[in-house]
Amino acid sequence: MKTTLEIPVRSTEIDFLGHVNNTKYLDYMQWGREDWYTQAGLTFEMMLEKNIGTVIANINIDYLSACYMGEILVIKTEPAEVGNTSFKMRQDIFKKDSGQEVSKATVTVVFIDMDTEKSTPIPAELKTLLSNS
Amino acid sequence: MKTTLEIPVRSTEIDFLGHVNNTKYLDYMQWGREDWYTQAGLTFEMMLEKNIGTVIANINIDYLSACYMGEILVIKTEPAEVGNTSFKMRQDIFKKDSGQEVSKATVTVVFIDMDTEKSTPIPAELKTLLSNS
Amino acid sequence: MKTTLEIPVRSTEIDFLGHVNNTKYLDYMQWGREDWYTQAGLTFEMMLEKNIGTVIANINIDYLSACYMGEILVIKTEPAEVGNTSFKMRQDIFKKDSGQEVSKATVTVVFIDMDTEKSTPIPAELKTLLSNS
Amino acid sequence: MKTTLEIPVRSTEIDFLGHVNNTKYLDYMQWGREDWYTQAGLTFEMMLEKNIGTVIANINIDYLSACYMGEILVIKTEPAEVGNTSFKMRQDIFKKDSGQEVSKATVTVVFIDMDTEKSTPIPAELKTLLSNS
Numbered sequence: 001m002k003t004t005l006e007i008p009v010r011s012t013e014i015d016f017l018g019h020v021n022n023t024k025y026l027d028y029m030q031w032g033r034e035d036w037y038t039q040a041g042l043t044f045e046m047m048l049e050k051n052i053g054t055v056i057a058n059i060n061i062d063y064l065s066a067c068y069m070g071e072i073l074v075i076k077t078e079p080a081e082v083g084n085t086s087f088k089m090r091q092d093i094f095k096k097d098s099g100q101e102v103s104k105a106t107v108t109v110v111f112i113d114m115d116t117e118k119s120t121p122i123p124a125e126l127k128t129l130l131s132n133s
Numbered sequence: 134m135k136t137t138l139e140i141p142v143r144s145t146e147i148d149f150l151g152h153v154n155n156t157k158y159l160d161y162m163q164w165g166r167e168d169w170y171t172q173a174g175l176t177f178e179m180m181l182e183k184n185i186g187t188v189i190a191n192i193n194i195d196y197l198s199a200c201y202m203g204e205i206l207v208i209k210t211e212p213a214e215v216g217n218t219s220f221k222m223r224q225d226i227f228k229k230d231s232g233q234e235v236s237k238a239t240v241t242v243v244f245i246d247m248d249t250e251k252s253t254p255i256p257a258e259l260k261t262l263l264s265n266s
Numbered sequence: 267m268k269t270t271l272e273i274p275v276r277s278t279e280i281d282f283l284g285h286v287n288n289t290k291y292l293d294y295m296q297w298g299r300e301d302w303y304t305q306a307g308l309t310f311e312m313m314l315e316k317n318i319g320t321v322i323a324n325i326n327i328d329y330l331s332a333c334y335m336g337e338i339l340v341i342k343t344e345p346a347e348v349g350n351t352s353f354k355m356r357q358d359i360f361k362k363d364s365g366q367e368v369s370k371a372t373v374t375v376v377f378i379d380m381d382t383e384k385s386t387p388i389p390a391e392l393k394t395l396l397s398n399s
Numbered sequence: 400m401k402t403t404l405e406i407p408v409r410s411t412e413i414d415f416l417g418h419v420n421n422t423k424y425l426d427y428m429q430w431g432r433e434d435w436y437t438q439a440g441l442t443f444e445m446m447l448e449k450n451i452g453t454v455i456a457n458i459n460i461d462y463l464s465a466c467y468m469g470e471i472l473v474i475k476t477e478p479a480e481v482g483n484t485s486f487k488m489r490q491d492i493f494k495k496d497s498g499q500e501v502s503k504a505t506v507t508v509v510f511i512d513m514d515t516e517k518s519t520p521i522p523a524e525l526k527t528l529l530s531n532s
Contacts, residue, residue, distance in 0.1 A: 011300055012293045012422065014415040016468070017247075022189040023159035023411065027278045030156065034277055044335065056155040060193040066250065069310065069415070114150075117199065144433055145289065145426045149280040149335070156278065160411045167410055177468065202282070202443065283513075288455040289429060292422035322421040326459040332516065380416075383465065 001129055002078040005035040006096060009071045019066040025103050026059065029091045032075035033107070036089070040129050050123060051114045057086060061105035065095075072096035079130045085119040086110040087130055134262055135211040138168045139229060142204045152199040158236050159192065162224045165208035166240070169222070173262050183256060184247045190219060194238035198228075205229035212263045218252040219243040220263050267395055268344040271301040272362060275337045285332040291369050292325065295357045298341035299373070302355070306395050316389060317380045323352060327371035331361075338362035345396045351385040352376040353396055400528055401477040404434045405495060408470045418465040424502050425458065428490045431474035432506070435488070439528050449522060450513045456485060460504035464494075471495035481529045484518040485509040 007028060015021035037043070047053060067073060074096050080088040087109055093102040113120040122130070140161060148154035170176070180186060200206060207229050213221040220242055226235040246253040255263070273294060281287035303309070313319060333339060340362050346354040353375055359368040379386040388396070406427060414420035436442070446452060466472060473495050479487040486508055492501040512519040521529070 010293075010297050011415065012296060012420065016410065016413040016415065016417050017186055018415055021163075021411065022192070023156055023163060026156035026159055027276075030154075030278060031276050038336075053150055055199070056196050058193070058195050059155070060191070062191050063189050066188070070304075143426070143430050144282065145287065145429060147282040149277065149282065149284055151282050154278065160409070163411060164409050171469075203437075283452055287429075288458070289422055289425035292425055296420075296422060319416055321465070322462050324459070324461050325421070326457070328457050329455050332454070 001036070001040060002076065003032070003036045003039050005032045005075045005077070007031065007073050007075065009067050009069055009073060011069055014069050019068055022063060025061060025063070025093065025105075028073065028075055028093060029059075029061075029077075029105060029107060032077040032091055033089060033109070035075075036077040040126065042123070042126050048114075052120055052123065053112050053114050054109050055112050056107060057110045058108040059105060061103055063103050064101045067095070067102055073102060080106060082122070082127065082130045085121055087122065134169070134173060135209065136165070136169045136172050138165045138208045138210070140164065140206050140208065142200050142202055142206060144202055147202050152201055155196060158194060158196065158226065158238075161206065161208055161226060162192075162194075162210075162238060162240060165210040165224055166222060166242070168208075169210040173259065175256070175259050181247075185253055185256065186245050186247050187242050188245050189240060190243045191241040192238060194236055196236050197234045200228070200235055206235060213239060215255070215260065215263045218254055220255065267302070267306060268342065269298070269302045269305050271298045271341045271343070273297065273339050273341065275333050275335055275339060277335055280335050285334055288329060291327060291329065291359065291371075294339065294341055294359060295325075295327075295343075295371060295373060298343040298357055299355060299375070301341075302343040306392065308389070308392050314380075318386055318389065319378050319380050320375050321378050322373060323376045324374040325371060327369055329369050330367045333361070333368055339368060346372060348388070348393065348396045351387055353388065400435070400439060401475065402431070402435045402438050404431045404474045404476070406430065406472050406474065408466050408468055408472060410468055413468050418467055421462060424460060424462065424492065424504075427472065427474055427492060428458075428460075428476075428504060428506060431476040431490055432488060432508070434474075435476040439525065441522070441525050447513075451519055451522065452511055452513050453508050454511050455506060456509045457507040458504060460502055462502050463500045466494070466501055472501060478529045479505060481521070481526065484520055486521065486529055 013020050013024040074094045076092045080090040089107045091105045110119050111122050146153050146157040207227045209225045213223040222240045224238045243252050244255050279286050279290040340360045342358045346356040355373045357371045376385050377388050412419050412423040473493045475491045479489040488506045490504045509518050510521050
């Protein structure tokens with residue numbers, strides 16, 4: 001399952017150099033992952049019920065081009081590798097108008113038990129979705 | 134040259150799961166790099182005069198432990214590899230009290246000409262500093 | 267001229283208490299004002315050409331209800347009072363689904379000369395738009 | 400009880416116009432209030448135990464001068480008026496070096512029961528502190 005989320009660049013994401021600050025790309029990717037979860041039917045409420053959460057273990061991001069206020073960005077999110085308690089998401093960002101690549105990233109997500117904060121197996125229904133991707 | 138910057142975790146950096154959001158580690162590292170530049174004598178004003186800026190080409194960060202409101206974090210910043218137009222910074226974050234490792238990251242920084250937004254050689258005075266590290 | 271901007275509440279806007287942090291309402295209102303300017307035909311580029319910018323002199327905001335992740339908010343923006351170098355915007359936020367009022371605010375905006383950072387008359391074309399509202 | 404909190408302006412708080420964005424002043428004030436609570440002995444943990452939280456009902460802020468990267472700001476926080484379930488904080492920000500006033504604000508804080516999200520009386524130990532101010 002591959003999702004795309006379109007977002008406008010907001011002025012509050014622009015830094016003193018006039019373009020989107022490097023830290024904001026991670027915000028965009030977080031929104032993209034949450035959109036993926038929602039479309040996968042894994043809501044935040046379901047995760048609270050199961051008492052699980054997700055933490056990020058690693059992010060490896062290449063910054064490819066600068067983004068400017070008012071541009072529309074497309075965040076593409078798809079699972080890349082699935083393990084027992086973790087999986088990798090591939091998240092690429094493009095400019096909607098030109099198709100120009102903005103960034104390429106791999107995000108390693110670990111499922112944790114909210115009480116112990118230790119890793120816990122990926123919920124079965126999500127694992128099926130991830131593996132069929 | 135290796136610098137350390139101490140910062141308190143602020144409530145505005147805590148997410149709905151109760152710990153510092155993954156995106157905020159990049160803010161912390163940006164502050165750490167700026168502190169490094171300042172201690173290296175490379176001020177923002179000097180860079181404006183030379184009409185150069187820095188952009189991030191890659192960040193590879195391992196998230197090792199969760200951080201909570203009020204904790205004091207120590208951001209360690211040191212150059213790792215120096216090229217012609219770019220260099221790598223190694224940035225590790227620790228908890229001040231326990232010494233627990235919070236994150237380990239390598240940040241690839243490219244110098245750019247502010248007009249062309251193309252890469253430009255590292256200023257000589259900075260290159261000396263970086264290479265002696 | 268009255269504009270409405272719809273935005274989804276993002277996870278990165280939620281604080282440790284589980285709802286949108288008070289500071290984020292000001293981000294939302296800034297996006298609403300920028301949307302108003304854009305629809306009024308006053309682009310950021312035009313303002314740069316004229317060498318003018320806007321600064322906020324006062325914000326008075328009533329927080330009326332909490333907002334949660336995934337809710338769609340509607341930001342209503344309209345001019346309230348027009349002076350020589352400043353004007354007031356009325357900005358109210360509602361929940362799209364329920365119509366519930368989220369916040370009511372008055373924002374006083376001053377036009378400044380970007381070189382002197384002193385107040386400067388509202389551009390004539392904008393003043394007409396504001397006064398006809 | 401009057402507290403002062405010193406903070407450096409961080410690059411991530413600077414907007415595309417080159418100064419601290421208007422929304423960030425509210426972050427600064429939130430940090431100042433939390434520091435006040437901590438110095439008043441009212442920790443977040445105690446509030447969780449009592450199952451109470453605070454929400455902001457109103458913020459009225461005058462923006463008096465622009466702030467720039469690297470400046471040290473002093474946030475002064477003191478109670479102004481104490482009611483049954485709410486109180487007002489006066490929060491002024493100054494530049495440390497010049498003493499220049501940056502902003503003046505009144506923040507109305509309401510105590511809420513975390514389950515019902517309705518207003519609840521100010522904890523007795525805090526009310527004493529507030530009233531003696």
